[in-house]
Amino acid sequence: DAKTTQPPSMDCAEGRAANLPCNHSTISGNEYVYWYRQIHSQGPQYIIHGLKNNETNEMASLIITEDRKSSTLILPHATLRDTAVYYCIVRANAGGTSYGKLTFGQGTILTVHP
C-alpha cells in the first residue's frame, strides 16, 4: 500500500472549516484514499473514502487532486468534539471480498479551539 505524508499537527477555530492535507504521491490506480480519526482513548472511526472523484457525506468532504497524488479532508464546521488524530490511508479494494490490512501512519493531531 502507498505511503502517506501528513502534517503532525494543525489548529482550527471552532465553527471554521478544518482542511487536513495528505500527500500520497506513489498511489496506484486501484488504490483508494481512506480517512479515519481517533478521538482520545477510543478506537479509530471511519470518516470517508474515495478513488478519484470528490466525495461528501454527513461528516466530511474529501477532495482528491486530478493526478491523485494528494487529497484534503474538509470538516466544514469544526466543533470541539472534532479534536482527534486524523489518519489518511491508501489501500486497494474498497469493498467486495478482497479486504486487507490498513497501514496507519502517524496522522495529524487536529486541535479545535474555542
Add this chain to the structure above:
Amino acid sequence: SAVISQKPSRDICQRGTSLTIQCQVDSQVTMMFWYRQQPGQSLTLIATANQGSEATYESGFVIDKFPISRPNLTFSTLTVSNMSPEDSSIYLCSVAGGAYGGYTFGSGTRLTVV
C-alpha cells in the same frame, strides 16, 4: 456497520503473566485484525485472523507471544503472553466490511504491565 464488543476495556497485570482479550462482533465477518497502539504512537497491525485457518502475523510479532484464536465468524481472542512492561499498550480488534468498504474498530483494551 458491524458493532464490536471488546473486553476487558482495561487491565493492570503483573509481569510474567498472560492476558486474553476478547472481541465479539454482532455479525459474521471473514477477516478480523488485531492492532497494538503503544503510548503516543500510531496503530501497528499484529495479525490477521481468518476463521478456520492460522492467523497471519506481521513482521516483529510471533504466535508464541501473541496467540490468536478464531473459533467462529463472530469471535476472536488475542492473548498477550509472558508480559513485560514493554507490552503496555492499547490493543484493538477490527473487522472489515460495512456498506462502503470501511473498517470498524473495537474500543480497545488498555493494558498496563507492572
